[in-house]
Amino acid sequence: MPKKIRLGILGGGGDSLIGILHRVASQINDNYEIVGAVFNPDIKESIAFAKEIDVPTDRIYKDFDTLIEEEMKLPANKRIQVCSILTPNFLHFPMALKLIENGFHVICEKPMTTSLEEAKILQKAHEKAGTVFALTHTYTGYPMVRQMREMIKKGALGKIHKVDAVYYQGWINEIIHDKKKRSTVWRLDPKKAGISSCMGDIGTHAFNMIEYTTGLKIKSLLTDFNYLYKDNKMDVDGTVLIRMGDHVKGVIRSSQVATGEENGLGISIYGEKAAFKWEQENPNFLYMLSDSKPTQIYKPGHAYNSKLSLEGTKLPPGHPEGIFDSMANIYLGVAKAIRGKNYNDGEFPTMTDGVRGMNFVEATVESNKGGNVWVELEK
Numbered sequence: 001m002p003k004k005i006r007l008g009i010l011g012g013g014g015d016s017l018i019g020i021l022h023r024v025a026s027q028i029n030d031n032y033e034i035v036g037a038v039f040n041p042d043i044k045e046s047i048a049f050a051k052e053i054d055v056p057t058d059r060i061y062k063d064f065d066t067l068i069e070e071e072m073k074l075p076a077n078k079r080i081q082v083c084s085i086l087t088p089n090f091l092h093f094p095m096a097l098k099l100i101e102n103g104f105h106v107i108c109e110k111p112m113t114t115s116l117e118e119a120k121i122l123q124k125a126h127e128k129a130g131t132v133f134a135l136t137h138t139y140t141g142y143p144m145v146r147q148m149r150e151m152i153k154k155g156a157l158g159k160i161h162k163v164d165a166v167y168y169q170g171w172i173n174e175i176i177h178d179k180k181k182r183s184t185v186w187r188l189d190p191k192k193a194g195i196s197s198c199m200g201d202i203g204t205h206a207f208n209m210i211e212y213t214t215g216l217k218i219k220s221l222l223t224d225f226n227y228l229y230k231d232n233k234m235d236v237d238g239t240v241l242i243r244m245g246d247h248v249k250g251v252i253r254s255s256q257v258a259t260g261e262e263n264g265l266g267i268s269i270y271g272e273k274a275a276f277k278w279e280q281e282n283p284n285f286l287y288m289l290s291d292s293k294p295t296q297i298y299k300p301g302h303a304y305n306s307k308l309s310l311e312g313t314k315l316p317p318g319h320p321e322g323i324f325d326s327m328a329n330i331y332l333g334v335a336k337a338i339r340g341k342n343y344n345d346g347e348f349p350t351m352t353d354g355v356r357g358m359n360f361v362e363a364t365v366e367s368n369k370g371g372n373v374w375v376e377l378e379k
């Protein structure tokens with residue numbers, strides 16, 4: 001058994017949503033040990049939390065700059081090898097840049113940055129450093145999402161002509177209708193979230209899901225946002241028409257005010273031979289539709305699945321695995337990359353996906369601002 005990879009955590013404190021997902025996922029395949037962190041901006045809270053989850057407190061730092069400074073003083077075989085960035089969006093860029101420039105590997109939450117310009121700076125620094133960089137589009141870790149990607153690559157759907165990706169949530173309803181509450185949420189604050197709420201937070205997952213599964217690149221788009229209130233600066237709902245080619249089109253439907261919806265990410269991909277339908281809330285069922293045959297259901301763990309899909313399953317068929325396992329599969333791929341082992345490029349989203357994602361978010365905002373016009377994405 002190789003030594004565990006020394007993991008640092010930025011953000012993801014006891015008060016956070018996503019922290020527990022990363023902590024548990026990092027432990028699932030026994031590859032990582034959390035050795036250092038800045039869980040919260042308040043050192044007392046960080047230390048209290050470290051004690052609560054039994055992480056040694058000697059490398060809980062008061063802030064990110066101190067973490068870098070102190071870790072760089074340690075010998076390479078003691079130093080944090082990879083840091084997970086789980087803070088609100090505006091901190092991803094400065095943290096990732098400094099980590100990359102100092103030779104650390106990075107696991108970064110999405111959206112990668114708050115602008116395309118920042119994303120490109122990060123990309124340049126990363127090219128120079130040659131370290132590992134993973135972007136946690138969590139849902140790409142699901143075995144059935146990986147199965148779609150592999151089967152589409154092999155031509156199971158034939159030529160794709162229509163894609164429909166949806167990501168509906170309803171949680172902002174409770175906040176958006178109350179002016180006071182609106183100002184308390186970082187996802188509705190452009191200084192902390194970036195130029196978009198809905199598209200930046202969840203539309204990017206739908207965008208990434210399309211490019212990940214189909215292998216197609218979205219070339220242009222037209223967006224219609226809903227802000228609900230005049231004084232709300234951030235989109236909370238948006239519909240995006242997308243074009244991947246002359247006769248290859250689709251739609252991304254994304255909302256944070258879809259009343260009653262929980263975490264409704266789904267994708268339908270229609271090709272000349274067959275179609276795939278998959279939903280995040282029932283991730284172990286992949287439906288294959290055909291005009292001439294009854295619908296087939298693919299499930300994880302069966303030998304008929306691809307190697308990439310099977311490697312994302314730990315138990316025999318019929319033992320449901322979920323979001324923690326999906327994120328764990330991303331951490332597993334990153335562990336292989338850090339250890340210099342072979343891995344499939346579908347095992348974790350990369351810097352390229354991050355740049356594409358920011359290009360997408362900016363293009364949706366530009367399209368909407370310009371009066372719902374078509375905007376080209378960079379090639």
Ligand SMILES: NC(=O)c1ccc[n+]([C@@H]2O[C@H](COP(=O)([O-])OP(=O)(O)OC[C@H]3O[C@@H](n4cnc5c(N)ncnc54)[C@H](O)[C@@H]3O)[C@@H](O)[C@H]2O)c1
Nearest residue numbers: 011012013016017018038039040041086087089109110138
């Ligand atoms: N991959 C996914 O499916 C997914 C899901 C949810 C959130 N996210 C992303 O994860 C990130 C965090 O989201 P969240 O919902 O957990 O946010 P959150 O507000 O619940 O938690 C943010 C955490 O960061 C900490 N923090 C804030 N400033 C800090 C600083 N300067 N130094 C250290 N820690 C600091 C906070 O104390 C808190 O613990 C966001 O970028 C979000 O887009 C991704």
